Amino acid sequence: MFKTLAKNSIISQMEANNIKWVFICGIDNVLLKIVDPLFLGITIANNASISSKSIFKEDPYGTEWIFARINGRPGLLDSKRITPEMRFAADINGDFLYREANMLSHLMSIDTVRKASALELPYHRAFKKSTFLNSEGMKQVPEEPNSFKFEQFIFDVFPHFDDLLLLRVGKDEFAPIKDLYGIYSPEVATRLYVKNNMASA
Numbered sequence: 001m002f003k004t005l006a007k008n009s010i011i012s013q014m015e016a017n018n019i020k021w022v023f024i025c026g027i028d029n030v031l032l033k034i035v036d037p038l039f040l041g042i043t044i045a046n047n048a049s050i051s052s053k054s055i056f057k058e059d060p061y062g063t064e065w066i067f068a069r070i071n072g073r074p075g076l077l078d079s080k081r082i083t084p085e086m087r088f089a090a091d092i093n094g095d096f097l098y099r100e101a102n103m104l105s106h107l108m109s110i111d112t113v114r115k116a117s118a119l120e121l122p123y124h125r126a127f128k129k130s131t132f133l134n135s136e137g138m139k140q141v142p143e144e145p146n147s148f149k150f151e152q153f154i155f156d157v158f159p160h161f162d163d164l165l166l167l168r169v170g171k172d173e174f175a176p177i178k179d180l181y182g183i184y185s186p187e188v189a190t191r192l193y194v195k196n197n198m199a200s201a
Contacts, residue, residue: 001154006117014110022113024154026104030193031175039107039167048165049112050074050158053105055174060087064101065155067166073159076102100166103174106154116157125150131180139180172196 005011014022021043023035032053033039043051057064061079068077082098089097108116127145134140158164175192178184 002113002117002119002157005113011110011114011117015114020110022108022110024104024106024108026176028178029103029105029174029176030189031173031196032103032105033173039105042167043107043165046165048163049109050161050163051107051165051167053103053173054100054166054168055103055171056168057099057101060099062101066098067100067102067164068098070159074161074164075159076153076155100168102155103169103176104154105173112157112161115160119157119160121152121156123150123152133180 021040025032025034036053039051039053052067054067057066063079065076065078066082068075070077077098086098091097126149128147128149129142129145130147131139131141132146172192175189176184177186177189180186182188
């Protein structure tokens with residue numbers, strides 16, 4: 001993404017139009033506040049070049065990636081790399097140290113985006129068993145991996161910078177659509193979206 005922005009002169013065009021910030025988010029979260037003024041203001045007030053929204057990871061054994069310092073640099077940690085001790089580690093105030101989950105809501109200065117476009121980021125691969133709807137419209141669970149991902153992650157740029165600012169938000173900003181049923185289903189996301197809009201009306 002970063003290289004594409006540079007290759008097609010989009011970063012230069014943004015700079016020419018005095019655009020100073022780029023907001024990156026996941027399209028599956030219908031409750032996320034797009035370019036939240038509070039988020040932008042806190043980022044600028046703290047002289048941060050990168051900031052991210054996080055949500056508290058309620059289930060210590062959940063599969064969410066969490067924000068952490070890795071070798072002294074900001075980054076995200078896969079749940080598979082979280083040790084039993086880390087799941088419940090807390091500071092002297094009792095606040096958990098490894099429970100800020102990534103919700104794919106990032107704000108970057110235009111200078112950061114330009115620097116990121118020059119980085120060579122690693123590729124990640126995953127072979128997964130992805131449920132799907134068959135030709136009869138029924139949910140089907142495969143016995144063998146049926147989806148293969150070979151991708152780069154936006155957050156792999158984080159360790160190339162000194163720091164990032166985190167803003168934890170509540171559940172009123174998190175309703176991703178990831179599953180056919182359950183807490184991350186279209187049904188739940190729709191219900192929460194309607195509820196939030198009714199409350200703000």
